[in-house]
Amino acid sequence: MSLSLLSPLINELPLPHRLLDESMEFAWQSPSNIALVKYWGKKNEQRPLTPSLSMTLNRAFTRTRLKVLPGENGQGLVSVNGDPAHPFLLKMNQLLHWMAVEIPVLRNITLTATTENSFPHSTGIASSASGISAFTLCLLDVAVKLLGAEIAGEKFMQMASFAARAGSGSACRSMYGGFTVWGESPLEAGSSDEFAITVQEFIHPEMLKLKDAILVISADPKSMSSTRGHQTMEGHPFFSNRILQANHNLEEVLNALSANDFEKLCAVAECEALTLHALIMSANPGTLLMKPATVEVIHRVREARKSGLPLFFTLDAGANVHVIYPGDVATAVEEFIGADLKPLCEGGRVIYDNCGSGPARINVNRPVA
Secondary structure (H helix, E strand, C coil), X not given: CCCHHHCXXXXXXXXXXXXXXXXXXXXXXXXXXXXXXXXXXXXXXXXECCCEEEEEEEEEEXXXXXXXXXXXXXXXEEEECCECCCCCHHHHHHHHHHHHCCCHXXXXXXXXXXXXXXXXXXXCCCHHHHHXXXXXXXXXXXXXXXXXXXXXXXHHHHXXXXXXXXXXXXXXXXXXXXXXXXXXXXXXXXXXXXXXXXXXXXXXXXXXXXXXXXXXXXXXCCCCCHHHHHHCCCCCCCHHHHHHHHHHHHHHHHHHHHHCCHHHHHHHHHHHHHHHHHHHHXXXXXXXXXXXXXXXXXXXXXXXXXCCXXXXXXXXXXXXXXXXXXXXXXXXXXXXXXHHHHHHCHXXXXXXXXXXXXXXXXXXXXXXX
């Protein structure tokens, strides 16, 4: 796989990299995102089968602190939250080694990570998106510091999006606020299978005020990993039609977002959510990720909309439900959620979120928790 987007960290530097004589720390907070046009299925080398579009969240995030230890013994990431056998350590090290192919200085370091989510992981709320994006941003900060580079702003975030894709496809979309598109499409100039792009400038201002109530139907890890789920699209009976549908729905959602057409956005986003689960159920073998409470929430959301409340549901590959609604009707919708939907959630847990502004670098003197 070409790592050409990372080459400025090597090709534009006149000086050798700095040797560590003391530990350094870097910290980032990065959000999850919710796809309105779904990413499901991969082409070769972690590239999407179809383009996807997501809304960046605000309160569903991961905070990660990376500590670089002195010396050049090159052990890589040796612990996560003090655990040398943490379940995410292998995936994080795989991304580190992938990036080190193009940025050799990353081969010569030893790291520890402290990380925390504001929401349950592995439950279909895209914890890999926030977790991998935060880790990638920390790693790029390490490389920039060690090499004495001056890379910031749009170029830095594009490089981060490119690199994060290797660890988690949806993570590449968490590098920008507002709405992002990942996957090459004639509808968006500059779109690419290699990294996500922001489309915020084309979005109606009212759509940037959208709210998202995340209903935690189950905090248990989902029964099928996303990696396995993407693999089920290979030889899927609806493979070709899904490609056509996703590209059509991307156009519809972009039009709805730019025209502030909430009704159209409702229709297409709900279609995408149900299509995702239909693809999962109709694969070989098929898997059912919804819970009875998931289905009940869907029915109640649709009934509320018939009664005049502007809201819609969407789901990632899990049982939990996102309820999306305009900011100017938040009071009425949240009263409905509290009375009618919250009792269906595990422990009554609802995460009230909104369209967010993207990742933020954290002062290393500030506690991660």
